Amino acid sequence: MDVGLGVLLDAARLPGARLTDLAVRAEQRGLDLVVVGGVQGGLDPLTVAAWVAGATSRILVGVADAGVPPAPDTGDPEQPFPFVVDKSLDGLGLLSGDRLLRGPGAWSVAVDSTIDAVKAAAGAGVPVVVAVRTVHDVDRVVELRVVDHARRPASVRARRMPGIDYEGVPDVLAAGVVEPGDSAYRSVASTYMRGGAPGLVLRATTVEEVAAAITFARRHTDLPLGVRSGGHGFSGRSTNHGGLVVDVGGMDGVEVIDPDRRLVRVGPGASWKRVATALRPYGWAIGSGDAGGVGVGGLATAGGIGFLSRKQGLTIDRVRAVELVLADGSPIRASDDENPDLFWALRGAGANFGVATAFEIEAEPIGDVGWASLALVVDDVAEALEHYGRVASEAPRDTTLFMMIGPPRGGRSVMQLYGVVDNADPDTIISRLTPFARIGPIVQQSVTVSAYADVMDMTDTGPGGHQGVGEPVARSTLFREFTPEVARLAADAVASGGVGILSVRQMGGAIADVPEGATAFSHRDAGFAVAVLGSNARRVDAAWDPVRGLGIGSYLSFETDQSPERLGDAFPPPVLDRLRELKRRYDPGFLFRDNFPIDPRPADARLEETAR
Ligand SMILES: Cc1cc2nc3c(=O)[nH]c(=O)nc-3n(C[C@H](O)[C@H](O)[C@H](O)COP(=O)(O)OP(=O)(O)OC[C@H]3O[C@@H](n4cnc5c(N)ncnc54)[C@H](O)[C@@H]3O)c2cc1C
Structure with missing residues (x-):
């Protein structure tokens, strides 16, 4: 139609x-x-x-x-x-x-x-x-x-792309498929960060439909396959050119299933704003990232570094079970008691193992919070970064301020600090923010006592779907602290013109309470997740490579360089070996490869592939 x-x-x-x-x-x-x-x-x-x-x-x-x-x-x-x-x-x-x-x-x-x-x-x-x-x-x-669907008009059929068996789309999916000639195509072709032109988007709203979509995708392994929930992927290519996209954005339910344990069942397509809003009447929250428009599916399979992480841990640390559909089309549940190996892998490298259809996550009680946004003018970026790093490291767990800074103009940069003091008392909020406010002269500020659901903004997702263009270039490095050397080299990168924006997410606190190795997500001793964004990969790398050398690893969600070295940055050798073994078990045909794919083949076969 x-x-x-x-x-x-x-x-x-x-x-x-x-x-x-x-x-x-x-x-x-x-x-x-x-x-x-x-x-x-x-x-x-x-x-x-x-x-x-x-x-x-x-x-x-x-x-x-x-x-x-x-x-x-x-x-x-x-x-x-x-x-x-x-x-x-x-x-x-x-x-x-x-x-x-x-x-x-x-x-x-x-x-x-x-x-x-x-x-x-x-x-x-x-x-x-x-x-x-x-x-x-x-x-x-x-x-x-x-x-x-079976009788799409000639004008729609004329825009079909090669290599896709359009007539063979399973009936159970036909209601949700979108082809390039369909009126809905523009709203599903691109994602928030990238422009795309997939050959077919398979929108699935039930486990049965997801299984049918995966079975259909298995017949098209020569084409790119994207898996999409909220469409905010950097590392995850949830759109492509000429390939397939399995879109579970419609699976967006949020349901409290055990009030005593504060256990919430969340669909992968729910946005974090939706989750926060649904939990507000209960006085609970599940920490996510800093943007309410981001989807549950991509974030809760990778990590989730947010305003509440220093108190509650990463989002994956609150996940108690994941239901997913594997590459062979079979549904499976993973938790500490069921398929624990898979559960381990899903918390950090989840995109490699299937399409998550539901998460069970333990929420935490929350009251009103202090929600702050400060803009400071800084003359010496290196000094300001070091100062921020020091203050952030010393802050109590209830205080998390993320930071963004761009290239200097007229010798000065604006440092944007934004985040949460998990406390409703105005005096406490002010005392927590004061050390940050001393980093430089404040040119703009807003501090309110707000419900956490109001902190989760989602102005970035328009009603016509995502309209991203081009291909983002992002690099991501984890640091224990902002040493003078890290601060100086990061400031040089910002000044180089190769980097458009440098953003820092404060870590530490409860993230490091979880033992290293308990989840596939690694480097829990990091104090800061730093990401740089630009538009030209060569220029971004020239600016960032010296800084990366001082890092301890990478958080892949902010990395777009898919080279094997970056996979190694995220997962130390024993973790990567274990992930590869699990990939062999759960996705031997290498179906899921849109987000830092872990090649299941033995090393010599992988080398041959690289050489070809
Ligand atoms: C504006 C913005 C702010 C952000 N802030 C933060 C932050 O503060 N903290 C943080 O930790 N991250 C943050 N991120 C990164 C974000 O968590 C990741 O990009 C995440 O992958 C987005 O999830 P999504 O479902 O919206 O994206 P999608 O584009 O839908 O998915 C991204 C990738 O995740 C995988 N995936 C998606 N759905 C599923 C599923 N159901 N099952 C298995 N795999 C799936 C796929 O590989 C897919 O390519 C931010 C991103 C943006 C764009």
Whole structure:
């Protein structure tokens, strides 16, 4: 259905909670729009549309004629005036992130839910909606798309890419697949950090669908395969050119499964903002990184260095079980008691072993926190880095301030510090921040007592999906401390012009409480994870190589150089050997290779491959 397919909800007939449930279901099942109609009595469609827009994040929201009769009766105080309605619609358009469609004419309504009725309505060249009353009805609309998938129009088929068996997509997946000629393609082709043009995106929302997608991918091993959850990968190529992408972004549930143990079951497609918001009423939090838009799937398989790590450990340290689908298509569960070897590997090198479909994570109680953002002007970057390193190392575990700095302008740089004091007392917050504030003159500051969920910002993910362009260049090195030499060489790198931004994530504290070797994630003695970003790999390397030499390892999530040396930086030899052995067991055909692939073949075969 190239024009788009969606559902029509009758606000006059359906109870309020059902309306949002149906809209959320339509979004999860990959439909394109939800139209709120029902002008005669019942709930006001415009209010319902606002409610629906708030409960969803991607799907377009149409509001039928917004309750405005063609010729309003100015004597009737019950009737809305057009300018009031227009203003409300404009507001809703902005708040929904430009997802609002205004009828009539922006969609056409199928007379019933048969494929023939849908095809007839599609003749108008605008998205088609089908009236629904139950979740089952929504699923039937999805099935219409399945039926239609096999008969994609010639204009869509003309944009198919070589080497992909488009006609062989399993039926169970057909509702969610997006081809280059489909209207939804633009919203799924790229990720946050990179531009892409995959040949087929397989959106899976159940374990069965993930298994079918993997089985389909196994028939295409000569093509790149990306696995996508939140689409924020640097090291992970969750998009590609001409290959396949398995997208589990729709598996985004967050459910408390054991309140006594604060155990939460989280889907890989949930954003960390969504997790934080869902746990807010419980007074709990799961630490992640610094950006709410990042997905659970990529972060909870790699590490997770965030504002709460110094108190709670890495995100992977809170994970109690992972469910995934292996390269052979079989579902498996890994925890301390079930497949413990695999569980070990999934916490640091998870992307190599399968597609995670659910995580069970133990949350921690949290109250309001101090949320700080300070901009300081620094003349001597080396001195400021060393100063920051010293203050950060001495800070108590409740205080975590990340740092970013760019190249000097006019001999001065702006150092941005942002982070959390896990304490709601203003005096404590101020005393914790004061040593950081002494690094240089403050030109901007904001310090608030906030809910942790409000700290998790996700302004980076637009409603039209990710629109990244090009290929990021990032290098990542772990340091124990900012020695004068590290600070000087890092400052030189920033000044070189080869590096656009240097960012530092404070580590230490509870991260190092977990014994080295307990997870595949290594180098727990690091005090700082430093990443540099640029656009030209040669220039970034020229600037960064001298600094890297002083590091103790790498956090791969911020590294885009996929050479074997970098794999070695992240995983010391015994860890890498064990990972390789497990890769041989769980992915002998080397299917998962979009994110620092660990080659399962013996060393001599790998060498031959490199030589070719
Ligand atoms: C703006 C920004 C800020 C960040 N801040 C932090 C931070 O503070 N701390 C930190 O630790 N990291 C941070 N990161 C890095 C981030 O954790 C990783 O890039 C992570 O991989 C993104 O996960 P995702 O699901 O959003 O990405 P995706 O692009 O969807 O996935 C990235 C890779 O992860 C793997 N993957 C994804 N889903 C699954 C799955 N279901 N099963 C198995 N493997 C999967 C795949 O190899 C994939 O290529 C940040 C990234 C960005 C872009």
